[in-house]
Amino acid sequence: MAGFSIIDGLAVALPQDNIDTDQLIPARFMSVPRKDGYGPYLLHDLRFDAEGAPRPDMALNRHPEVSILVTRRNFGSGSSREAAVYALVDFGIKAVIAPSFGDIFASNAVNNGLLPARLPEERIEALIARLGDDAAVMTVDLSDGVIRVGNEVIPFDLDPVWRLKLLNGWDDIDMTASHGAAIAAFRAQRAQQAPYAMLPREN
Amino acid sequence: MNAPLRTLFDKVWEAHQVLRREDGACLLWVDRHLVHEGSHHAFAKLAERGLPVAEPALTIGVVDHYAPTRNRDRIAAPDIARMIRTLEENTARHGIRCFGMRDPRQGIVHVMGPEQGLTLPGLLINCGDSHTSTHGAFGALAFGIGATEVAHVLATQTIWQKRPKTMRITVTGQLGPSVTAKDLALFWIAELGADGARGHAIEYAGPVVRALSMEGRMTLCNLSIEGGARCGMVAPDDVTFAYIKGRPFAPAGADWDRAVADWRALVSDEGAVFDREVTIDGAAIAPTVTWGTSPEEALPITASLPDPDKLEGARADQARAAMDYMGLTPGQRIEGTPVDQVFIGSCTNGRIEDLRLAAAVLAGRKAKVPGLVSPGSAIVKKQAEQEGLDRIFTQAGLDWVEAGCSMCVGMNGDLVAPGKRCASSTNRNFKGRQGRGARTHLMSPAMVAAAAVTGTLTDVRPLLDGRV
Numbered sequence A: 001m002a003g004f005s006i007i008d009g010l011a012v013a014l015p016q017d018n019i020d021t022d023q024l025i026p027a028r029f030m031s032v033p034r035k036d037g038y039g040p041y042l043l044h045d046l047r048f049d050a051e052g053a054p055r056p057d058m059a060l061n062r063h064p065e066v067s068i069l070v071t072r073r074n075f076g077s078g079s080s081r082e083a084a085v086y087a088l089v090d091f092g093i094k095a096v097i098a099p100s101f102g103d104i105f106a107s108n109a110v111n112n113g114l115l116p117a118r119l120p121e122e123r124i125e126a127l128i129a130r131l132g133d134d135a136a137v138m139t140v141d142l143s144d145g146v147i148r149v150g151n152e153v154i155p156f157d158l159d160p161v162w163r164l165k166l167l168n169g170w171d172d173i174d175m176t177a178s179h180g181a182a183i184a185a186f187r188a189q190r191a192q193q194a195p196y197a198m199l200p201r202e203n
Numbered sequence B: 001m002n003a004p005l006r007t008l009f010d011k012v013w014e015a016h017q018v019l020r021r022e023d024g025a026c027l028l029w030v031d032r033h034l035v036h037e038g039s040h041h042a043f044a045k046l047a048e049r050g051l052p053v054a055e056p057a058l059t060i061g062v063v064d065h066y067a068p069t070r071n072r073d074r075i076a077a078p079d080i081a082r083m084i085r086t087l088e089e090n091t092a093r094h095g096i097r098c099f100g101m102r103d104p105r106q107g108i109v110h111v112m113g114p115e116q117g118l119t120l121p122g123l124l125i126n127c128g129d130s131h132t133s134t135h136g137a138f139g140a141l142a143f144g145i146g147a148t149e150v151a152h153v154l155a156t157q158t159i160w161q162k163r164p165k166t167m168r169i170t171v172t173g174q175l176g177p178s179v180t181a182k183d184l185a186l187f188w189i190a191e192l193g194a195d196g197a198r199g200h201a202i203e204y205a206g207p208v209v210r211a212l213s214m215e216g217r218m219t220l221c222n223l224s225i226e227g228g229a230r231c232g233m234v235a236p237d238d239v240t241f242a243y244i245k246g247r248p249f250a251p252a253g254a255d256w257d258r259a260v261a262d263w264r265a266l267v268s269d270e271g272a273v274f275d276r277e278v279t280i281d282g283a284a285i286a287p288t289v290t291w292g293t294s295p296e297e298a299l300p301i302t303a304s305l306p307d308p309d310k311l312e313g314a315r316a317d318q319a320r321a322a323m324d325y326m327g328l329t330p331g332q333r334i335e336g337t338p339v340d341q342v343f344i345g346s347c348t349n350g351r352i353e354d355l356r357l358a359a360a361v362l363a364g365r366k367a368k369v370p371g372l373v374s375p376g377s378a379i380v381k382k383q384a385e386q387e388g389l390d391r392i393f394t395q396a397g398l399d400w401v402e403a404g405c406s407m408c409v410g411m412n413g414d415l416v417a418p419g420k421r422c423a424s425s426t427n428r429n430f431k432g433r434q435g436r437g438a439r440t441h442l443m444s445p446a447m448v449a450a451a452a453v454t455g456t457l458t459d460v461r462p463l464l465d466g467r468v
């Protein structure tokens, strides 16, 4: 995964609380292999009516070229399904801006190069009012930690560990490989101190 | 110098810390890694890199999310059959124990783990499922992770984490009759919000928590995630040890005595400081039901729905959208709302005690609406049948089926039809969770049974009076 420092793109508002991962991707699409792409399933039941026709009033249908979402609190709460992040990323979303995120979702997002940027509730409400039903050009600058829209420069919150990870495109498995010796030593100590923590192999 | 005072969470976290990076990220050792059909993305990532599973013996697989609850011998839907086969093949390839479709130990991962004695105090437990918080009922540090993290645990038996803040929820007094751990959980989530505990590890404490059975503690810890918490924990005690003793994977003999001696130290030190403290009066909690599309939208069964016009900004929008989806009218009394069907099961409330309580309500009575009872595991099913609970359910007119996640998530095809209203013992009332357009009301299994008896959302207390 490549790192990045700037996202330039179109932003739209999804003015709802608690957009959970069941809504981001309904369970019935989750047996699809990743290589087939998850974009078509993003917020499927909000985007399409029961007959499968796109809802014209839905922001993502009006602006399919969007790359930044502005939304309300507790985005990505619920199920740990990383497919919710796959759906966003495959659709072309690069950043989600909200007052708060589900913890597991936010960490899944960072693992897939999707930026979960936090702003205070008042700032979010102001952005939602500014965007209305339209899309607007926005820049999210990861190096400086700010969002630029019109003449405004708004600082956002992001955990410093995640910031570095997104900037550098770090991969955890690669990073952990360099700690192999420490892990092996820890394992030996754990087996001694808490033998009940270990299990025999089945066969 | 005195040792620093530590919480239960601090003790278990520190016992697993392999290293801490300068930026604060910690690498933690994972004692138990549970995988299910949904782990296919993670196994695919491993295959892409050609990596082996680091600790096959500490990885345990089980079929639950897609497990059919009927006609298991001929699975009609090809993608469901494929999901199950993929797990069984992936675990076999890597030498991982797997409780597959025909295994007598099959069940929902968070029911099976404790039942088998795989879940023990002081362990760090991960699973690619948010309700992994359930295992914290034993004083384990247990939390859900995403697919990239599952691949990382498979490859290294470790996980990178930032240390969460700590929060203690102390429940004083005692719960009223027919009020359960489920009502307690829905109560605190309604008080603090669905993101009220975000970024925190919760420890549940106080006399009400001490008085809960292991089943009740599991229900409480299970729902921690619905309040946004990273995990929930209860300090282990004699109730915990009595539950674990003699289970297949629990330590035995001299190992048992040594383990219990270690586990007794897993308590928060007197005077240890939590980042946040919340106190709840257990006596103030009534049987609770959700009315909206987030677990925070919960009310005592005796209450009336809010009026969105009296709320402000985003809250008003949320309440309006929820009522619209749920087909409810502002200000209406929640009790008496007609339901179309009921569901009893899931990792929240699919254990033997849950089934006993629901059966106590249903004994000698008929359900006015159809419903499904899916035990949390094959072992729970067998136990319930030995106790004759299955006959109480079927004589009431409900369907008694095999174990799995079933109608909690609908992946196996057990769905609520669009627009239908379901009284459910599960954990998520999200839009579309039980099927597109489905209307879910969360409540305790006793309350679900009461809804079955009257065909409406009902206060279970009079129905259980004199029966338990």
Ligand code: SF4
Pocket (backbone or CB within 6 Å): B064, B065, B108, B109, B110, B129, B131, B346, B347, B348, B404, B405, B408, B409, B427
């Ligand atoms: S029963 Fe429901 S919440 Fe529990 S593991 Fe299964 S799908 Fe998840």
